[in-house]
Amino acid sequence: MIFTQAIFPVFLVACLAIYWTLKSNQLRQLFLLAASFFFYGYWDWRFLSLLILVILVAWATPRLSDKYPEFKGKILTSSIILLLGQLAVFKYFNFFIGSFESLLITLGIETSTTTLSIILPVGISFFTFQAISFIVDTNRKHIANDTNLLAVSLYIAFFPQLVAGPIVRAVDFIPQLDKSRTFQINLITKGIALFVLGFLYKAVISDNIAPFVDLIFLSPEKYDSTVVIAGTIGFYAQIYFDFAGYSTMAIGIAYLFGYTLCDNFNYPYASFSIVDFWRRWHMSLSSWLKDYLYIAVGGNRGGELMRYRNLFITMILGGLWHGASWAFILWGTLHGIALTINHFWSAHIGKKLPNFWLTLSVYWFLTQFFVLLCWIPFRSENFTDVWVILNAFSPFNESTGIPTIIPWALLLAPLFIDTLVKPSRRIEILNKQNPLVLACLSAVIFAIALAFMRTEVQAFIYFQF
């Protein structure tokens, strides 16, 4: 089930009506878990067993560690290997087999390997990471080892964030389950407002840019360089509105049930450096990678060079997390290099330079241009297309296509509006406004926005991850 599908509002309203009618906190949690399983099973009920398996592994690990303290390390390692193992099978098996076969062929060894026809379960990367978060957080004593099965299940399967995040940390979510939920109009209104805002991002903006972008990335060689550049800029906007749209809707829906999820985006296209970009883009993944991977591989320990190495490894694995392809590894590698250079620059050169509008403009342009270029391998079908698209950015390329892109460039207007309006202003509106007026405004905007969405439902880009 996708948030922008016609069936979803029916599901959501029914869930809210039942949820808030139930009096006991535990009953509400049970109902929410059932609704979350239905939500996931609606896509393919067979993979519910996988979700349940992940939940059981996460729940059992700290309990077994308590019971058999002498094997604590082995239990922890085995659980994490098991979780990463199922992720590897579903997500990376064919990639590794295919890459191995290509390597053998390159070395002149004839081979015949078998790839399997494996369906990638929606959201597998997200709920696996949440399960790991729970196991590590219990190991670090941030969460009680005897957290009950219902709490663990709801933490991992809570449907607003189940399939595309934000990647919620156990330490942030599980304590919320202890408190009794009360129907707070301010919170509900905020939820409605965020849902509608996310809907505008996704259904009105991202989905309407998508057909144009898809067409260009399908066969970029057919188009004039100006059109190809417009398509790349289109994807730059599309992926932001798509992913931020999903996250915003997820956070909004969680508010409707009385829960708070962490922010996932903070105007990343307003950032002045790559370091800043990663503090604002997919923030829940960045912080997860930092806490559970970067620190695990050494973090800041061992001096500047080791720090850069660890950062680099984290970003490559972060790229691989997005998908089983060399394009994502390249994307992660490029960002890893840029982050390393950025940290070096900040530590040794940048702090000696004055910060005023000209340098800030240059920083902003360089950062965003780099991010834009990195989206090319992320979105392209193959490396030949990457080269074709990069070639379009060459100053020596002749083009005549400006008139054809003007209406599509207009679609970027919301991106500028969104980025230019300061976050503080929006929060101020959401927090201080009369809830009734905000709910009414959201309702009327939602009704109008429906006319501008596309009839065919477009899946969220991050569902494939």
Next chain:
Amino acid sequence: MSDKATIIAIAASFLFVLYLLPLPKVSSTHRFSFIIYPTAFFILGLVLVKIAVPDQQKISIEPRISGLYNNIDLQIEKFNTSTQYKNFILISGGSLCNRGIDPEQLQNALKDKQYKSLVTQICLPGANHFERNNILEYAEKTLTTKLSRKANVIFLREAFQYYDNVPLAQLKKHPDQRTIAYMDLYNSINAIITGLSVDINNEKHKTTPSHIIGVIRSSIMNISHIGLVDRFSFNGDIYNGYTPLFEPIEHTPVSKNQVQHALDLTSNTPNEIIKIPNWVFKYTYQPNNKPVYDAVINFITPTLHNAALTYFYAICKSSDVSCLNDPTLAATIKKLEDNKFWYDSGDHLLQEGAKISTSWLATSLISRNVLK
């Protein structure tokens, strides 16, 4: 495409700015008003879109559908500006008519016999009566309001047993652009009532809960204007309801026996009189209540489809049903016995067959003495 992009861009920007505007403060919120007022504002939003985009039933991303509406407008304008026309012939039907009747040829054939007529065909493949009704209603409304002088309006209704007996024929369980476009509130309610109440002998075509869910889904999308801009066609194409077929599909030869069997049906029709189901009258056209037409005549596009022929002849036995069922129909079927006229196994005609079929329609229509 660029028009759509511009509209979407402006709308998206407008909605964003609107969202960020500071709002006036009002008195405190109560739970009851918290449900009532946003619901009212949601409906207000739907009404605003309804007002902003008139004639929404004309909207469909499929150019054929919007093209049919544009054709109705064009034909009525032609009738108004040229005083030579006396008859306005409206033909409604499904794929048999869409493939088998050429409106231009029909118009010329009638003109040759001094019946100066404008033929407007609104036949559409796979269109059940609810979809046809959507277009027909527009045609009727336009004929009533926009004809500037008196016309002799003849309505030719293709009677086909499948569509007359299966209310939700061809309904897509998963909404497509066409279904969303015609499943407005009126059609949806009627489709559900009819689908559930009509007794269908053929289990295959029985209305199931999934059909009803399909209607409700399409209806919700229609009423809430989901994808309205996406469905909107800006190009203003004209479609005259005729799509000739040129090549037969493979392995479907028409046999002599098949033709003979069809001919037998035309001469030895059963004694039983079959009534056109009430719902067809009620929801598709109501000649008594809508004095739009000077004559309403049922016809069947020449076909070898046995069940269709049996049904057609059976309804024509009823004294209150006017039909083009004279012996020329059987003679025309005889003319079409060659395999080269058929697209498939005797259901749909190729262009060569359509020429014969249209020629028959002109002759048969003239013989009814309804034209001026």
